[in-house]
Amino acid sequence: MVHRTGAPVFYRHAYLSAYEHAPLTDVESFAYFVARDGGRAVAVTPAYLQTVADPLRRLHETYPEAHGERALLSHAWHCYDAHVPATARVLPRLLESMTRTASIFGARWCGFVNVQRGNALSRDLRANGFPARHLTDRWTVDLAGVSSYEHYLARLGQRARANLRRNERRAQDAGVTAEAVDVGHAALGEITALCDKTANRFDNNDFYRDSAFAAFVTALGDLVHVVEVRQRGRLVAAGICLSDSTRFHTWTCGVDYAVDGNFSPYGVLFAESVRLAISLGKPTLEDGRSNAGFKRRHGLSPRHLDAVLFRI
Template identity: 35%
Template structure:
């Protein structure tokens, strides 16, 4: 392509050349989490407070060979359940800040590396270390990783890798239809619950609607998702107003499933379209109607949607393990790649040990350590 590959830093996704980025994303088989609409929504309407945001790129002439978003958060904000703090033996301290390689609402973090070249990985990691060191941020993480190639490159570099949590998925290959799935592939208790709730649909006058954009009553959907995650102990994870704007920004990347009892919305979920996969990305439920389960109806609707639209895999995120296994989903382990870095001389990285290597001095600070802050348990 001419010249040596170079690492550059963009401040906004709109500054990343669209054609070159789309070529790289297609070459790497990037998931919907790396769709420009999703990244733009995360930038403009963050679902967690961001101290700073950068995009690291490796450019070879007009071609992009690597891409990684970098978000600076307080650890307590990005990891409200303490998964990283509990599993990272390097000391992922909740009172500190860190750089993260994608938003925590992404459950399949990858780096876009042309041909998975280790040299490109090394270039990005060198720049990421420099970014953290010169900013006084004592740690960085690539969280929610299942990609074996990425884990292998991190291991070869000597980075710390820890299991953090499972995500849940279902492969529909070889399954003929929804009834085949329910009859032969879902455990008995889940099968019985789906059939019981189907009977209640008519009994209680419940209806299900699936919307493409423009989405109606999207603020209400945001509130319902926020109330549900707050009920589960993480009130800062899905702020209602920001979520409504986020969903709107994603546009045709999503479908919204709504469950109504009369005119009352008792369930809502966002499906992230990522062919050949459809993700049950987030959901909100009104639990006041205790004789009916909108959550079960959401899964039944998801199964029908997948078969009707030709999806061959369903993903439904992390946590809520018992219910997901009840409906036939299989756990897949996610790992966190974590590294502590030393501060630039003259800057204070809170409690950071000093690994080998010489600090570099040509990057201006981007993310000073904020005071301790918690938005979850």
């Protein structure tokens, strides 16, 4: 069903299994909904029962009335592109089943987070009478037909193009290397510490949970591409990237700006991620949430993400 509907990597069996065995946030219970018609699956979706349901502090700004209460949410916070792989006509039945399950769990709220405004799920929820509230944006760029990194640069404005090239020259002069490595050879201990440090800098404490992060990433297997940026051996930036049939996701990253030289480790990481997406032939680069100024300057466009919650 996931493959048939083109749902993103966050709905692959490997991702869901990894999240259940090494959840990156506190999850009280897991629920997986499958609707069938004559034995054939026509809708699937995961949901997670959470009390501390807002590690990014966005949901409770948008739904202050739900603060501190249990919620059955689809999908997890580490997914920024919620879908319901389904045919539209079964959504009311699916919502009914989710609501009933939330009630059994003792949740006061049920619903969806990080729904792209205007996509099929967004339209179907609105058609069923559920209004949406804006959470944040995620950023994407169309790489269809882009044959090389230089081709990508040529599509940017002159200033952005010059900044990326200058940053790479300065990084090379400062002894910086960037490399894509297999997850089995990645320095996951160093990467975990760097991602956690970066999240803490933005007050997103424990978003990556040291005890679970490396186990989660390892369990993803072939879905993962790891980019390491080092200055004379020291890790100064790292990206955990995911891929599905049409998209390359720069899922999360860590950056240490205390470097020797006038360059941005994040800029080096971004350039290497674009190169990797192009080399893999992915027509869409998904660059996650936040850092809007940098992403807009470098050719990415926002996709508005909404939350749709309803009280049980």
